[in-house]
Amino acid sequence: MNLENLYRQVILDHYKNPRNKGLKGYPKIHLKNPSCGDDITVEAKIKDGVLEEINHEGTGCSICCSSASVLTETLSGKTVEKAEKLINEFYSMIKGEDEGDEELGEALVYQGVSQFPARIKCATLPWKALERLLKGDDDE
Amino acid sequence: MLAVEKIREYFPIYKKHPRLVYLDSGATSLKPQPVLDKMNEYYAEYGVNIHRGVYELSFRATDEYDLAREKVARFINARPDEIVFTSNVTDALNKLALMYAKENLKAGDVVLTSELEHHSSLLPWMKICEENGARLRYIPLNKEGRITAENFKKALSKEVKVVAITFVSNVMGYRTPLEEIIPLAHENGSVVIVDAAQAVQHFRVDVKVLDCDFLAFSGHKMLGPTGIGVLFGKKRHLKNLKPVFYGGDMNQDVYFDHVEIKEVPYCFEAGTPPIAEAIGLGRAIDFLEEIGLAEIAAHGKALYQYAMEKLSGIDGVTVYNRDADIPIIAFNIDGVHPHDAATCFDQEEICLRAGHHCAQLVSRFLNCAGTLRASIYLYNNKEDIDRFISVLEKTIALFRKLDGGK
Numbered sequence: 001m002n003l004e005n006l007y008r009q010v011i012l013d014h015y016k017n018p019r020n021k022g023l024k025g026y027p028k029i030h031l032k033n034p035s036c037g038d039d040i041t042v043e044a045k046i047k048d049g050v051l052e053e054i055n056h057e058g059t060g061c062s063i064c065c066s067s068a069s070v071l072t073e074t075l076s077g078k079t080v081e082k083a084e085k086l087i088n089e090f091y092s093m094i095k096g097e098d099e100g101d102e103e104l105g106e107a108l109v110y111q112g113v114s115q116f117p118a119r120i121k122c123a124t125l126p127w128k129a130l131e132r133l134l135k136g137d138d139d140e
Numbered sequence: 141m142l143a144v145e146k147i148r149e150y151f152p153i154y155k156k157h158p159r160l161v162y163l164d165s166g167a168t169s170l171k172p173q174p175v176l177d178k179m180n181e182y183y184a185e186y187g188v189n190i191h192r193g194v195y196e197l198s199f200r201a202t203d204e205y206d207l208a209r210e211k212v213a214r215f216i217n218a219r220p221d222e223i224v225f226t227s228n229v230t231d232a233l234n235k236l237a238l239m240y241a242k243e244n245l246k247a248g249d250v251v252l253t254s255e256l257e258h259h260s261s262l263l264p265w266m267k268i269c270e271e272n273g274a275r276l277r278y279i280p281l282n283k284e285g286r287i288t289a290e291n292f293k294k295a296l297s298k299e300v301k302v303v304a305i306t307f308v309s310n311v312m313g314y315r316t317p318l319e320e321i322i323p324l325a326h327e328n329g330s331v332v333i334v335d336a337a338q339a340v341q342h343f344r345v346d347v348k349v350l351d352c353d354f355l356a357f358s359g360h361k362m363l364g365p366t367g368i369g370v371l372f373g374k375k376r377h378l379k380n381l382k383p384v385f386y387g388g389d390m391n392q393d394v395y396f397d398h399v400e401i402k403e404v405p406y407c408f409e410a411g412t413p414p415i416a417e418a419i420g421l422g423r424a425i426d427f428l429e430e431i432g433l434a435e436i437a438a439h440g441k442a443l444y445q446y447a448m449e450k451l452s453g454i455d456g457v458t459v460y461n462r463d464a465d466i467p468i469i470a471f472n473i474d475g476v477h478p479h480d481a482a483t484c485f486d487q488e489e490i491c492l493r494a495g496h497h498c499a500q501l502v503s504r505f506l507n508c509a510g511t512l513r514a515s516i517y518l519y520n521n522k523e524d525i526d527r528f529i530s531v532l533e534k535t536i537a538l539f540r541k542l543d544g545g546k
Contacts, residue, residue, distance in 0.1 A: 003484055003538060012542045036479040036495045037503075037510045059509055061479035116483060 005112035006119070007062065014066035019073055020055045027138040029129040033121055038064040041139075042071070042129035049080050056126060063119050067110060068126035074107045080134050087131050094120050142431065142439040144521040150174065150427075151519055161490040161524045166310055166338060166468055166497070166515030168360045171424075175363060178423035179416045190415055191389055191406075205415055208422030209405075212370055215425045216355070217346040222378065224371040224405040225413050229337045230260035232356035232371035233304075235408070236333060237264035239381040240302065244331075247273030250299040252330070254279045254287050255501040256309040256316075261335040262501070265304050275299075284463070285312050285505060289320035296328050303332045307339035307355075311502040311513060313464030315339075322351050331377070337361060341428070341517070342466045343437050353377050359417060364424035368417035371408075378404040385410040436518045440467035443516050443525055450529045456536045460506055467516035470506075473532070476539050478512045484535040490528055 028043035038060030045053040054076050056068035075083045090107055093100035096114030100107075113123045148154045150172040153162075162170060186200040193199070206220070213220040226232040245251070251265045255278055269276045279295045282288050287305070303325045308315050318334065325332045334355040339345055341362035347355055354377065359368035373381075383390060383401060387410040393400040401407040428436070444467035451459055451471070460470040473481050482494035493513040496503050503510050514528060 003487060004542075006483065007480070007538070007542055009542065016543070034496075038479075061477040063480070118486065119479075119483060122479065 002112075006116055008109045008112065010070075010106060010109045011062060011066045014069040015062040018056070018065060018069040020053075020069065020076075021057060023055055023057045024053075026053065026055070027133060027140065029132045029137055030139050031125050031129045033060070033064070033125055036061060036122070038122055038125055040064060040068050040126050040129060042068060042126050042133065044130060044133050046080060046133075051075055051078050051080065051083055054130065060125075061122055063110075063113065063122040064125050067107075067123045070107050070109075071126050071130060074105050075130065083130070084134055087127050087134075090127055091124060094123055141442055141521075142435060142518055144519060147431070147519050152176070154519075157489065159489045161488070161520075161527050163514040163516065163520065163524065163528060164491045164493050165341075165361070165517035165520075166513060167493055168366070169341065169363050169517055170519060171365065172363055172427055174427055175365065175420045175423045179365060179420040182416045182419050187416075189412055201415060204419045204422075205413070208418040211422040211425045215429075216340065216372060217348050218372050219375065221404055222347075222372055222375050224373065224378070224408045225418050226356070226369040226371050227367050227414060228358045228360070228369035229258075229335060229356045230369075232369045233260050233333070233335065234264045235384055236354055236356070236371060236373070236381075237268055237304075238384045240331070240333075241265075241268045241272065241274075242384075243380065243382065245272060245274050245301055248299060249274040249301040250277050250297065251275070251302045251304055252277050252279060252292075252295055252300045253304045254306065254316075255281055255505050256285070256287060256312065256314070257304070257306050257499065257501070258310050258335060258337065259498045259500070260337075261304055261306055261333075265302070274301075279305075281505060284314075285309075285460070285502075286314045287316045287321075289317050289324065292321045293324055296324060296330070298328070300325075300328060300330045303330050305332065305334060307334050307336045307345070308342070308466050309499070309502065310338045311468070311470050311497050311499050311511065312461045313338075313466045313468030313470070313515075314461065315465035318350055318352065326351070338466060338468075341436075342433070342440065344433050347372055359421040359424065362421075362424055363427055364421035365414075365417045367414045368421045370421075375404065378408070381408075383407050383410065387411050431518060437466075439518060440516050443467060443520055443522065444469065446522060447514070447516075447525045447528070450525065451532075454529070454533060454536070456540075457532065460511060469514040469516075470511045471514075472508060472511055473536055473539065475543070476535070478510045480539075481512055481535055484538065485528075485531055488527065488531045490531055 026043040026045045030041040040058035054072040089101040186197045188197045190202040190205045209220045280291045331353040334352045336357040340357045355372040360366040390407045390410040391399045478494035495510040
């Protein structure tokens with residue numbers, strides 16, 4: 001196991017310079033990982049079955065926060081149906097069940113997480129939040 | 141220093157994981173073989189219920205269970221009938237809060253506590269206060285993050301009915317000056333409930349000298365099994381409490397419309413208790429006494445100081461408690477989230493705790509997103525500290541490199 005497989009440059013970059021950070025008031029889901037303090041809110045503007053915009057806000061470790069940032073870039077513009085499929089692809093990749101669909105794009109850097117079972121929850125937390133948004137849940 | 145190599149022979153986990161550097165004893169201690177053997181002896185040789193059977197095996201089990209209570213009592217200089225077995229500190233403190241508040245706490249009363257509390261010492265009272273109109277008040281910490289007698293005095297007032305306070309902070313390793321605080325509380329007419337979860341395994345706790353009203357600790361942090369905890373209460377206090385749980389074994393006569401309960405402490409132990417665990421805890425106490433609490437404390441202190449010396453030469457680490465009273469190191473790698481750092485230690489089989497440690501108000505006090513915690517116990521040695529320091533340095537270097545060599 002190699003730590004540099006987990007802490008990839010892309011991940012650290014998204015951690016230090018998060019994209020689409022800051023909420024704008026769309027439907028949102030707030031999730032926490034109380035054991036380590038990850039605390040993430042994901043919001044999405046969904047119109048005509050398309051994810052027009054995704055934003056995030058929160059604090060936590062590099063894996064969780066960067067994953068939120070990567071998620072917003074990977075899934076914006078996708079249809080709800082496509083996003084649901086990619087979320088499941090992401091879960092399978094993280095669990096080490098497959099190598100990850102190339103449509104996951106930048107999110108493929110989280111492949112290394114599969115070797116660190118204790119960190120799977122960190123990587124998937126923002127994706128779980130979006131998954132719930134797609135099912136129609138909303139904290140408001 | 142203790143002869144750690146010899147001590148480790150008693151801990152089978154090192155046979156399975158010879159490279160293990162276990163620095164998370166603050167969460168739970170490792171378990172020595174004699175404790176496991178003792179529990180196995182109960183299950184294998186007289187594993188039947190207690191206080192019920194009129195047959196010999198049940199007498200044997202009951203004897204062993206009662207003997208465990210006597211050992212616990214002697215360990216903290218209490219009487220056996222002042223010892224209530226619970227499942228852990230959380231269980232003990234919740235039960236006590238419910239029982240005590242019901243009879244004694246009313247709207248306007250104050251429960252005085254601190255930001256250093258483990259959630260299990262704080263939250264039961266927080267919920268009770270929310271419900272019955274009593275108020276929660278915090279003893280201000282000094283700059284270093286300690287509870288002082290002076291600040292305690294300032295926070296004390298006539299309304300303070302309960303002082304719910306930790307003996308040793310599970311994050312900072314600071315020992316609360318209870319020897320000064322308890323007399324002040326008693327002069328004020330307040331009862332003092334001590335969370336001793338991080339205390340009894342590190343130094344001699346004498347409830348008579350301390351004069352605390354209640355005190356709780358867990359078996360699993362002192363080489364004993366999980367699932368067994370202890371609530372000590374002065375006899376006169378225990379006699380004034382009414383059980384919150386009713387059922388088997390805690391009653392002596394049952395009628396159509398009322399029940400007569402057993403005497404203290406049996407009335408607080410409804411149902412089949414954790415028998416094997418209580419017996420295992422008794423053996424753990426013997427084990428600790430055989431090695432000696434004073435020796436364990438001196439060993440921990442020496443390793444803590446050794447670690448502090450090494451840490452002071454490392455750039456990029458913040459240590460939050462350079463003067464802890466028990467061997468706990470609370471720290472962070474600058475710019476690295478504690479959970480990220482913990483993974484790096486995990487790769488080298490070094491077990492550290494990362495996060496809030498069930499004491500989130502401490503993280504708030506330190507103004508950080510949690511901390512890393514290395515807690516030292518009798519089976520740790522200098523090599524453990526050396527490996528810990530070496531991985532710490534590697535981790536700092538790794539994140540510097542990833543951050544673009546800054």
